Each structure stands twice: as C-alpha cells, then as structure tokens.
Amino acid sequence: MSVATKPSIAVLNEPVHSGPVFAFAEISQTAETLDEVDDALKKVLATFGIGHFVLYQATDRARRPTGARIAGPMHKDWRKHYVDNGMANHDELLSWGLQSAAPTTWTKFSDEHEISGGQKLMFDEAKCFGLNDGFYLPIHQADGSMHGVSMMVPQKLESDSRILAALHLLALYYSIAANRLGLSPPEPPSPPEGSKGILTPRQRQCLQWVRAGKSSWEIGEILSLSEHTINEHLEEARKRLKVFTTTQAVIEAALRGLIHI
Amino acid sequence: MHVHIINTANRAQYLDEVEQMHRHRHRIFAEVMGWKALESPDRLDIDEFDTPNATYLVAIDNGVVRGSLRLIPSWRPHMLKTLFRDYVEGDPPSGPGIWEWTRHAPGDPSFSREINHQVRFLLNIAVYEFAASRGIESFIGIADCQIVPRMIDLGWKVDPIGLPVNYGEGVGYAFRMHVDHVNNDRLRARLGRDNTVLVEMPRGLVAEQGRMARRAVELAMDLPARKIGRAEEVLRELSTVDE
Numbered sequence: 001m002s003v004a005t006k007p008s009i010a011v012l013n014e015p016v017h018s019g020p021v022f023a024f025a026e027i028s029q030t031a032e033t034l035d036e037v038d039d040a041l042k043k044v045l046a047t048f049g050i051g052h053f054v055l056y057q058a059t060d061r062a063r064r065p066t067g068a069r070i071a072g073p074m075h076k077d078w079r080k081h082y083v084d085n086g087m088a089n090h091d092e093l094l095s096w097g098l099q100s101a102a103p104t105t106w107t108k109f110s111d112e113h114e115i116s117g118g119q120k121l122m123f124d125e126a127k128c129f130g131l132n133d134g135f136y137l138p139i140h141q142a143d144g145s146m147h148g149v150s151m152m153v154p155q156k157l158e159s160d161s162r163i164l165a166a167l168h169l170l171a172l173y174y175s176i177a178a179n180r181l182g183l184s185p186p187e188p189p190s191p192p193e194g195s196k197g198i199l200t201p202r203q204r205q206c207l208q209w210v211r212a213g214k215s216s217w218e219i220g221e222i223l224s225l226s227e228h229t230i231n232e233h234l235e236e237a238r239k240r241l242k243v244f245t246t247t248q249a250v251i252e253a254a255l256r257g258l259i260h261i
Numbered sequence: 262m263h264v265h266i267i268n269t270a271n272r273a274q275y276l277d278e279v280e281q282m283h284r285h286r287h288r289i290f291a292e293v294m295g296w297k298a299l300e301s302p303d304r305l306d307i308d309e310f311d312t313p314n315a316t317y318l319v320a321i322d323n324g325v326v327r328g329s330l331r332l333i334p335s336w337r338p339h340m341l342k343t344l345f346r347d348y349v350e351g352d353p354p355s356g357p358g359i360w361e362w363t364r365h366a367p368g369d370p371s372f373s374r375e376i377n378h379q380v381r382f383l384l385n386i387a388v389y390e391f392a393a394s395r396g397i398e399s400f401i402g403i404a405d406c407q408i409v410p411r412m413i414d415l416g417w418k419v420d421p422i423g424l425p426v427n428y429g430e431g432v433g434y435a436f437r438m439h440v441d442h443v444n445n446d447r448l449r450a451r452l453g454r455d456n457t458v459l460v461e462m463p464r465g466l467v468a469e470q471g472r473m474a475r476r477a478v479e480l481a482m483d484l485p486a487r488k489i490g491r492a493e494e495v496l497r498e499l500s501t502v503d504e
Binding site for chain 2: 179180
C-alpha cells in the first residue's frame, strides 16, 4: 500500500524544529546573493507547506507608501489579482503595519480588528487562490523606511504557536539579508530647484527603474502597477521632457538631476 | 568621552557615576521604552543581577553618564541561565569565553544627535576592547526583534539560539554573537576614532587620588603628540616633589 502524500495541514501540525530556522539566520547573514537567500528560505518554508512569500518596501524614507516588491516568489495569480484591483491602496493590514512592529496573521488580524467588508472580501478572495491564511511582519528600518514580509499559507495559522515564532525569525532575517545585499529599490534624488514639477515622483521613479535596466512589465511588478500604467507614465515623461524615446528621456532626466545616473 | 570599566575592584571610585547609571537605565527602559516591569518609585533601575559579578561599561562625558551596558560571566548566575532559561533551545552556552550582555542603554533621545551617535559606537568599540582584555569569544543575551537590524548594522553577526518569545515588553529572542575583532576596526573607521576608548582604573585609589588619576589617564589617552614633551616635564616635576 502506498503512502499518500500528506496534505499541508499535517505539515503545519508537526513540531517545529528550530535547527533549519537557525541555519537560515546563518545563511541570511553570510550569503552573497539574495537568490541564495531566497532558495534557502524556500526550502525552510516548504517544510511548513508554505510556497509563497514576498518582501516589499512598504514605505520609503519619507513614510510614503511605495509597495515596491524587493524579493520573493510571490503567488503569481494572487499577485496579479491584487495588483489589477489596486488592493494595496485599501489593504488594512498594510496601514496597520505602519504603527505596529509585531507580527500578525490574517486570521488574528480579522479577529482582533474591526475589518471592513472590503478587507474581509480580500481575505475571502485569497482563499479562492488556495491561500487560507497569511503571516505578516512589518519591519521598521533605521532610515525611517519600512519593509513588509508576507508569507501566504494554505492552512489557518494557530496564534501564539511555535510556527509563528519560527516565521517571525525567518521574516526578520530575510529583511536583514535584503538590507545587507543592498537590494532596496533605487530612489530618485530630490529634484534640484527650478526643475521641480517637470516630472511627477512616479514618472521619475519609473525612469529610475528603466535606468536600472527593468522592462515596463518588471517595473509594474516591482511597483504593484500594471504594465499599461507604467507605459503611460513613461509616455508622459517623454512628452514633458520633449524627447521621442525612453532612452532619451533617461538621459535627459539624468542630465537635469531628476534621476541618478 | 571615554568608556570606563566599572566592577567590584574600582567601583568605590565611581559611586556618583554608578548611581547616575542606574538612574539613566531607569530613564531609558522605564520612561523612554515604557517597560512597566522596570518602573521604580526611586527612579533607579537595579535588579537581582546587579551584583559584584557584574561588570559595567559606562560612557562618561566630563562626569555625565551617557550610556552603559552590563556584562556577566556565563559561569555566574545570569538572566539566560536563570530567568529566561526557556528562551534557549537546548543548553544555554556557557564557558570561560562566554559572557552575557544585558541592559544595553546607549544615549537618550534628549541628548544631541551627535552625542547619541558617539555613544552608540563607543559602547560597541568598548565591548570589543573589553573582550580582547578578558579573552571573551562570544556574547549571549536576549535581543528585542526590533533592535536586531541595528545590531547587525553595527557589524555584529547575531545568531539565534532560541525562537522569538513575547517577554512582556516586546518580542525578543536569545542570541549568541561571536567576537570578530575585524569589525572593531570597521567601527573605529566609521566613527573616525583611532585611539583606545576603554579606561580601566586600578583598585584601591582613594577619592581625590582616584579622580586625579582618572583625569590623568583620560588626558594621556587623548594627548596630541605636540604636548607630550610638556606632559613629561610635569610628570618629572610631580615625581620629584617628595625627594
């Protein structure tokens, strides 16, 4: 008789061994690329039945929300649904994180806060993608910016369990690795006097990412916007800079001190 | 500003600073960080681990305490071994090269940015100098999860030895950090300071003598080369007084 593959709920109910979690802390402090760290985290999380996680920059140094994805194998369909519907703008978990430093889960958050109908719908919709719960940790950086680490879980997470403690440690060290490996998205400089208002902050941000070699689709992924919206920003930037191509726009913007070279 | 080693041997020379340190600790932990458990009507933070086993590294700026930390050898009673035994998976690390680092209180939001920056770096540099003087290979303790990114930013490698636990005032976990002296050079470079920061006064100096000796040591540590000649003259004069 063959042994059936255990569903992930069984995995979540097994005792949590701290060894692989501590080993991840080691890797996150010594690995040379974020890819290595990603792979290591994937392996540890797989033992908990978790396949999807994401690290994003929740706010920049001026505490403005960016939602820029920094790393992590996000659940592609859920992310598309989330981005296409502009959910980041209404996500109450994200705004709660601005004032909190504690980890939470979707279940715990729903129990402890009076969430809106929209938020409830969001959690319900996630279930249609097989994501029955999520772990979320806001991490406030010394420079005033904020990271958010989200892990999507196929089963409900028990509060105050060892698994939450393990996820907390993993998320913390994942953010530390992203800081150390310098993968925060480039922020355009503040425009010099006299050049203010030529481009919107969003247009400058898009050009900065083009400068970094990203395609419109990739920038859309990073900024949680659609590819179409990115193309519109770039087109408007070309118009305002009175140039024809995006390459010219990058050069022009750099010459005027609107983006980093 | 220098960081002074204060322990049972020389404590008598630092009675005022020791009291300032306990008051500063209360200010930081109970008032600034809001740790209810450490609130005390006399506004001094003193617990059962402030015993003759503890060594303090205290940043003193012209008689004013700007920050401090507490170090206890792992072979003496310490927090991880007694109070927070459950925070550690397996046996807590213990041995001659291991000390516990607790009550880390650098600066104060009411101090200037510059002073806080100095204190933050000086205390860490002092820890490396102290480690070198006592043969310490690693430190253990409990770190609040929010503080860990800053410890790592200061060049420490922070290895968890337990999972995060809610300790009442926040969430933290037991850690072990190996002492890598290369990082001390990096910290010195970042602070722009190349002289020694740590002062250890000998035991047994009486009040006025102790004060003078401290001033002399601090002066000598910061003495520019062009003043060394004059310092030698003064010393010669002092040492011949009673002949």
